[in-house]
Amino acid sequence: MIRTEHLTKRYGSLTAVNDLNLEIAQGEFFAFLGPNAAGKTTTIKLLTGLLKPTVGRALICGFDIQQNPVEARKLISYVPDLPFLYDKLEPMEFMLFVGQLYGMERSVVLRAADELFELFDLNGNRTQLIEDLSHGTRQRVVIASALLHNPRVIIIDEPMIGLDPRSARVVKDVLKARSRAGTTVFLSTHILHIAEELADRVGILNRGKLIAVGSIDELRKASGQGGALEDAFLMLTREAQQAGTLVES
Amino acid sequence: MDTLMLFRLLLDVNARAARRRIASLRQQSLLMVSVIALFIVGYSISGYFLFSLGFKHLASIPGLGVLLADRMLYLFFAFLFVMLVFSNMIIGYSSLFKSQETAWMLTLPVRPTDVFRWKLAETTVLASWAFLFLSAPLMLAYGVARHVSGWFYLKVFVLFLPFTVIPAALGSLVILLVARYMHRRLFKWTLFGLGIGAILIVVFGLKPMQVAELQQAQMIAAMNQLLHNSNITVQPLLPSSWLASSMIAWGENWTSRGLFYFAVLLSNALMATLVCVTASSRWFYEGWSRNHSQGNLLLGVPLLDSNITLPRMGLLDSLVRMLPGLDSSSRALVIKDVRTFWRDTSQWSQFVIFFGLLGLYVLNLRNVTYDWSNEYWATFVSFLNVGASSMTLATLTTRFVFPQFSLEGKRLWIIGMGPWGLKRVLLEKFWLSSIGAMSITVALTLTSSAMLKVPAWLTLLFTATVVLMSLALCGIAVGIGALFPNFGNGSTANRRDDNPAKIVSGFGGTLCFLVSLVYIVIVIGTEALPMYSQFTDGGLAREARPLPMVTAWLFVSLVSLVATIVPMTLALRHVEKLEM
Numbered sequence: 001m002i003r004t005e006h007l008t009k010r011y012g013s014l015t016a017v018n019d020l021n022l023e024i025a026q027g028e029f030f031a032f033l034g035p036n037a038a039g040k041t042t043t044i045k046l047l048t049g050l051l052k053p054t055v056g057r058a059l060i061c062g063f064d065i066q067q068n069p070v071e072a073r074k075l076i077s078y079v080p081d082l083p084f085l086y087d088k089l090e091p092m093e094f095m096l097f098v099g100q101l102y103g104m105e106r107s108v109v110l111r112a113a114d115e116l117f118e119l120f121d122l123n124g125n126r127t128q129l130i131e132d133l134s135h136g137t138r139q140r141v142v143i144a145s146a147l148l149h150n151p152r153v154i155i156i157d158e159p160m161i162g163l164d165p166r167s168a169r170v171v172k173d174v175l176k177a178r179s180r181a182g183t184t185v186f187l188s189t190h191i192l193h194i195a196e197e198l199a200d201r202v203g204i205l206n207r208g209k210l211i212a213v214g215s216i217d218e219l220r221k222a223s224g225q226g227g228a229l230e231d232a233f234l235m236l237t238r239e240a241q242q243a244g245t246l247v248e249s
Numbered sequence: 250m251d252t253l254m255l256f257r258l259l260l261d262v263n264a265r266a267a268r269r270r271i272a273s274l275r276q277q278s279l280l281m282v283s284v285i286a287l288f289i290v291g292y293s294i295s296g297y298f299l300f301s302l303g304f305k306h307l308a309s310i311p312g313l314g315v316l317l318a319d320r321m322l323y324l325f326f327a328f329l330f331v332m333l334v335f336s337n338m339i340i341g342y343s344s345l346f347k348s349q350e351t352a353w354m355l356t357l358p359v360r361p362t363d364v365f366r367w368k369l370a371e372t373t374v375l376a377s378w379a380f381l382f383l384s385a386p387l388m389l390a391y392g393v394a395r396h397v398s399g400w401f402y403l404k405v406f407v408l409f410l411p412f413t414v415i416p417a418a419l420g421s422l423v424i425l426l427v428a429r430y431m432h433r434r435l436f437k438w439t440l441f442g443l444g445i446g447a448i449l450i451v452v453f454g455l456k457p458m459q460v461a462e463l464q465q466a467q468m469i470a471a472m473n474q475l476l477h478n479s480n481i482t483v484q485p486l487l488p489s490s491w492l493a494s495s496m497i498a499w500g501e502n503w504t505s506r507g508l509f510y511f512a513v514l515l516s517n518a519l520m521a522t523l524v525c526v527t528a529s530s531r532w533f534y535e536g537w538s539r540n541h542s543q544g545n546l547l548l549g550v551p552l553l554d555s556n557i558t559l560p561r562m563g564l565l566d567s568l569v570r571m572l573p574g575l576d577s578s579s580r581a582l583v584i585k586d587v588r589t590f591w592r593d594t595s596q597w598s599q600f601v602i603f604f605g606l607l608g609l610y611v612l613n614l615r616n617v618t619y620d621w622s623n624e625y626w627a628t629f630v631s632f633l634n635v636g637a638s639s640m641t642l643a644t645l646t647t648r649f650v651f652p653q654f655s656l657e658g659k660r661l662w663i664i665g666m667g668p669w670g671l672k673r674v675l676l677e678k679f680w681l682s683s684i685g686a687m688s689i690t691v692a693l694t695l696t697s698s699a700m701l702k703v704p705a706w707l708t709l710l711f712t713a714t715v716v717l718m719s720l721a722l723c724g725i726a727v728g729i730g731a732l733f734p735n736f737g738n739g740s741t742a743n744r745r746d747d748n749p750a751k752i753v754s755g756f757g758g759t760l761c762f763l764v765s766l767v768y769i770v771i772v773i774g775t776e777a778l779p780m781y782s783q784f785t786d787g788g789l790a791r792e793a794r795p796l797p798m799v800t801a802w803l804f805v806s807l808v809s810l811v812a813t814i815v816p817m818t819l820a821l822r823h824v825e826k827l828e829m
Contacts, residue, residue, distance in 0.1 A: 009542065010542075011542050045541075048356050049355070049356070050352065050355055050356060050538070050541070051538050051541060051542055052534075052535070052538040052539075052542075069360075069361075070358045070359065070360060071358075073356065073357060073358040074358040076356075078356045080352075080353075080356075082349070083353070084349040084350055084352070084353035086262060086266060087266075088265065088266035088269040088270060089262065089265065089266065093262075093265065097258060097261075097262050100258050101250065101255070101258060101357050101358070101359070102357075102358060103250055103358075129269070
């Protein structure tokens, strides 16, 4: 579903993503972890075609995002960390707009939106303007709109920020259920226990390099740490940091 | 999704949002609605009245009246064309490469070229509507002076549509090229270089004004000179000349000539759009990606490369340290404000454009072929100068100083919770902007007075006036900026306050500009009145009769003091009670 081949992005002299080779299967829940400025958001922007890679390519369901962007994007839903919404619309109007952008019939959008509003507890906000919604409610609207057209791939950047525990639970349950139903989920996060709880596989990016990839157990083994994912993460990133420092010196 | 379907959806969304914005006016304060209505009605009536007077005066010049009136149209549209190109470039850059909506649209299953097309249309409307509104009274006055039928206005409206498309396409082409091939930092330095170049031209290009030998009796020669100097505006390759030619032809009922120029405008507008859209398919996405992928660029010029890290070198700190009477917290605030401005390229470009235009204005003063041996003209033009400088200053303070407090929106807690409090922040902004404004206006006034050979006492008077005006206009901008901050509301509070242009476009910005204008009219009117009576009494400015002038200046000082202190006091009280 998602494949990257030697994906590299350079910002001037800085290599933000360095020779990333990744394959994520259909229905897989993939958590993408890494310290600050590791290159996670840049990777996501490359996967969604927002940025052009310096070297390599990214394929979504077999479509090269640079060669066939429209075809690839029909199959993706992307939820950025700071999503865009039209402030003067009501949530249902926004859903209708997004659904129609994906070529859905009005009646189909309304039916799907009703279900999603129920799921995300948004029925009480139907007639409010988006500008009057709280951050968490806006986030729920964005995630609901991303699920509207039944994407085959969901790429989501830090979805839990600003969500209350109940909303966070709903989002986690919905994403997991979609993944079980065959949708590939690519989730970038700093919150390790979310990855631990949901992910089938985890990739750790450090200074643009994919330093580890595998299931939680495989990462624990690779790091030599038996405990929580946090310990494995800290160990692996520390090792990579030290190796990088050695190479630089 | 095809282009038309996408446009239909986007139009629907934007129309809905626009309807809600208009409907929300009912919930706004009566004061705000009244101020906006007053501005629209006031400008329309006074604009029409002044333009009508101008056309009437031109018509009274035997033989040349019609020619001069037509030339005014050519001049006006040439100026409008240049302004539209700049305006489209500024709005287009933010809309195409900085907008969150564009980034979002680029993740949807739509072609980047379609996103570009929509944004081009949006930019054209946003960049052009205000200019059309501003030129409406001129069109009306011209039509009335020419005794045209009602159809004329409809034809002019239709003429304007292709006319606005050409600068939009040109501006967007430049932006596409810049985004695709020029590094952001290089762009900043290019603008900086152009600004410095303009200043150097003004400084070294200045020569003392030669007193023209023209006398009143040689009015025809003067008019000839004026026509000669504005010849460039009737060049047949300028879109503005096609618009003016067509409009004049419609006014004279020369249908085929009018239609011909309309066809020229329309075909060029279509061609420009075609070129622009074709270029966008190659450059828009490339430019967007490049614009968001730029690392640090070393230009290979040590001075420029080191200057990029100017604030870190401590030069700024050293300069600020030299300012007397500043404690460490005030110094920190000053340094933060200067750094923030220095690093915001989008602010720079507009700043440079303002000063480029001012520089051109000052440079052009010596080309004005009035009778400089006549004291009336010299003094009239020097007052015009102070008026133009202060109007520009009012625009600058509204655009750059007014949003300062709102821009602190996200950061208000860190500044407000500090030991110095928000009052100090407000005072720092007032003094920093006042010093900046004064350094510009005083330099301009001294330069233009030297060019016009204005007597020393009058130069002193003008300089003292612009110092007072700088303080008052900054007081108005900082004060109203704090009284009517635009932090956004509800959950949007943390997102909407980052674009100064959007902050200015709200109620507070309009009020700030209007109050500034009223203040300028009072000041210039008060100072000009005794001078005017002196001339009507047959006296001369150089034979100083300073008492009425000094009295007027004292009154101006009082008004300026009130204009500075009242908004600042209200603002200081307001921020003291502000809940963060």
